Amino acid sequence: MLKFTVAIVPDTRRQKQNGAFPLRLRLTKGGTRHYFPVGLDCTPERYERAIAPKPRADAKDLRAQIDALKTTAAETLEAMPTFTPELFRKKFLGTAHSGDDVFAVFERVIAALRADGRIGTANCYRDAARSFQAFTDGKMKQHRQSMKQGKPKKTAKNKTLNFADVTPDFLKRYAKAMKDAGNSDTTTAIHCRALRRIYNTAIAEGLAAPELYPFKRAAANIGEKYSIATTTANKRALSAGQLAALTDCENLTAAEQQARDLWLFSMYCNGMNFGDIFRLRRSDIAPAGEIHVVSFYRQKTIRRTKRKQIAVALPPQIWQRVEAIITRHGNPDKRPNALLFPALTDAKTPDAEKRLVQYAIRGTNRHLKTLAAKAGIDVALSTYHARHSFASAMKRSGAPVTFISDALGHTSISTTENYLSGFAPEQAAEYHGKAFPTIQHETE
Numbered sequence: 010m011l012k013f014t015v016a017i018v019p020d021t022r023r024q025k026q027n028g029a030f031p032l033r034l035r036l037t038k039g040g041t042r043h044y045f046p047v048g049l050d051c052t053p054e055r056y057e058r059a060i061a062p063k064p065r066a067d068a069k070d071l072r073a074q075i076d077a078l079k080t081t082a083a084e085t086l087e088a089m090p091t092f093t094p095e096l097f098r099k100k101f102l103g104t105a106h107s108g109d110d111v112f113a114v115f116e117r118v119i120a121a122l123r124a125d126g127r128i129g130t131a132n133c134y135r136d137a138a139r140s141f142q143a144f145t146d147g148k149m150k151q152h153r154q155s156m157k158q159g160k161p162k163k164t165a166k167n168k169t170l171n172f173a174d175v176t177p178d179f180l181k182r183y184a185k186a187m188k189d190a191g192n193s194d195t196t197t198a199i200h201c202r203a204l205r206r207i208y209n210t211a212i213a214e215g216l217a218a219p220e221l222y223p224f225k226r227a228a229a230n231i232g233e234k235y236s237i238a239t240t241t242a243n244k245r246a247l248s249a250g251q252l253a254a255l256t257d258c259e260n261l262t263a264a265e266q267q268a269r270d271l272w273l274f275s276m277y278c279n280g281m282n283f284g285d286i287f288r289l290r291r292s293d294i295a296p297a298g299e300i301h302v303v304s305f306y307r308q309k310t311i312r313r314t315k316r317k318q319i320a321v322a323l324p325p326q327i328w329q330r331v332e333a334i335i336t337r338h339g340n341p342d343k344r345p346n347a348l349l350f351p352a353l354t355d356a357k358t359p360d361a362e363k364r365l366v367q368y369a370i371r372g373t374n375r376h377l378k379t380l381a382a383k384a385g386i387d388v389a390l391s392t393y394h395a396r397h398s399f400a401s402a403m404k405r406s407g408a409p410v411t412f413i414s415d416a417l418g419h420t421s422i423s424t425t426e427n428y429l430s431g432f433a434p435e436q437a438a439e440y441h442g443k444a445f446p447t448i449q450h451e452t453e
Contacts, residue, residue, distance in 0.1 A: 013038045013092075015082045017047065017075045019056050023121070028052055032075075033214070034082055034101070043094050044215035045101060046109055047078050095173055095218035109216045111170040112138060114207050128363035137203035141183070145170050149186045172208060172217035180223060180235040194238055201237045245394045246401035251386050258384040265383070268376035270334040271350075272395050277331050278321045279416045280396030283373065284308050284366045287352040292345040301328045307418050319418045 014037040019030040029050040036043045051059070051071060058068035059075060085101045086092070098109065115138040122131035143149045180201065187197040205224050211217035225234035247255065255269065275281050285308055294303050303321040323331055340351040348354060352369045356362035374391045381390035388394070396417070403413045 013086055015079050015086075017049075017078055019051070019053060020044075021053070023117070025050060026124070030056075032056070034078060036082070036086075036097070043097070045094075045098055046214065046216070049074060049078075093218060093220075094215055095221065098216065109211075111172060111175065111204070111207060111211075112142060114211050114214075114216065118207060118210060123360070126359040128359050132363070133199065134203045134207075137200040140187070140200050141170065141204060144183050144186055149190045172211050173221055175204070175208065175223055176221075177223045177233050177235040184238075198238050201235075205237070245391075245397035247386070247388065247394060247398045249402075249405065251384075251388070252398065252402070254384045254386055255380070255390075258380065260383070261380065262376075264372075264376045265380045267338055268373045269380055270338055271373060272377060272390075272392065274331060274334045275392065275395035276399045276402070277323065277327050278303055279319060279418075280399035281305070281321070282307065282309065282396070283370050283392045287348070287350055287366055287369065289349040290345070291340075291343065291347055291349055293349070297322075299325055301331075317418060319416070321416075 016035045016037070017032050018035050020033050021030055024030055029052050032047050032049040032051065034045040034047050036045075049071070055068055055071060058065050059071040061068075064072040082101060085097060089097065089100065115134060119131050119134050119138070122128075122134065140149075184197050184201075187200075188194075201224075208217060208222065208224070212219050212222065223235050225236040256273070258269075261269065271283070271286065275283060275286060278286070281303075285305055288308065289303070289305060293305055294301060296302075301323045303323065304318055305321075306318055335349065338350060340348050340354065342348070342351075353362055353365050356365050370392055377390040377392070381388055400413050400417060403416065404410075
């Protein structure tokens with residue numbers, strides 16, 4: 010028999026809504042521990058009663074289940090000539106155990122994200138799980154069509170996906186299937202990064218063998234690994250001429266006027282994300298001499314340990330425009346703690362808040378496209394163009410990239426550089442001419 014200490018212990022990192030914790034099988038040898046799910050959960054108090062020398066009546070059943078699992082684990086180890094976590098998992102749990110395949114771990118991670126209020130990230134992981142399920146079931150194109158219709162359908166779990174089957178070849182075939190179904194490389198990369206986290210979670214839980222890890226790491230790798238493609242962000246900045254056409258456009262509907270005003274508010278306020286705009290409160294704006302300062306934390310980074318508050322300093326001429334937008338579309342409630350705009354007034358939960366933000370952005374994007382057509386701008390205008398347009402306008406003004414990066418709340422200047430549009434041909438030609446002013450060339 011392989012000399013392991015066998016125990017069933019609660020996973021106190023993963024408390025459920027009812028206060029219970031999942032139980033895990035723990036195998037210990039020397040200083041190394043391996044963990045495996047067992048499909049049981051209980052409160053810490055009931056667990057302590059169950060493992061007591063003489064368990065009370067209400068914990069005897071749990072004690073019997075724990076003892077049975079420990080016996081099964083010991084017998085499994087007895088029959089194994091050598092030990093690997095993956096081999097033990099297959100023998101102890103079975104290859105298609107309902108709680109240890111890729112999609113089961115996806116579900117647990119998504120549930121934890123939702124419980125933490127990280128609704129956007131949870132939705133991103135949900136979309137990735139549906140995509141890999143569709144690929145596993147051979148229904149990628151049908152899934153793609155449902156997504157294009159705006160009503161993504163839950164894919165029936167006809168198959169499981171074991172971590173051992175997620176190989177570099179599997180990921181290459183997935184990337185090809187995504188491309189064949191008309192998905193972008195960016196979408197594929199987002200889904201693969203989600204799966205990479207799921208795989209790392211599974212390794213930490215003892216559900217996957219570290220030596221089978223299919224993704225390329227920053228450090229040296231042994232054997233072939235899958236490298237998630239890096240994509241360059243599309244340049245979404247409007248030129249100075251396009252900005253003028255947008256602001257001067259007339260004969261707008263009320264909805265188009267509101268969409269333009271909110272878009273301009275975003276651009277004036279350091280390219281503020283619309284979700285952050287809708288979460289602003291009146292107390293977030295304060296005068297500082299002749300300027301007004303709008304202070305906020307990006308929702309995208311608010312849970313980071315070292316989160317950074319962004320301060321938007323608006324000179325008088327820009328504040329007048331921003332103030333006019335607030336007057337036209339702001340919340341009638343003027344109390345300091347009231348939301349600046351009323352879009353999220355009825356949101357009672359993080360889920361409801363996320364849905365209202367998405368609804369508002371979809372409506373704004375729809376009206377921005379008709380606005381762009383009226384303005385003669387050949388761009389599929391969206392809310393995100395405001396952020397890129399702020400960055401490029403700052404660049405045209407001569408602001409250094411370090412300032413632009415700080416204003417956008419980026420932690421890396423390389424991220425900022427992806428936002429900045431290239432030089433116009435006239436400006437490039439001017440720089441080219443200035444570069445070689447003294448070189449003479451005789452022509453024949």
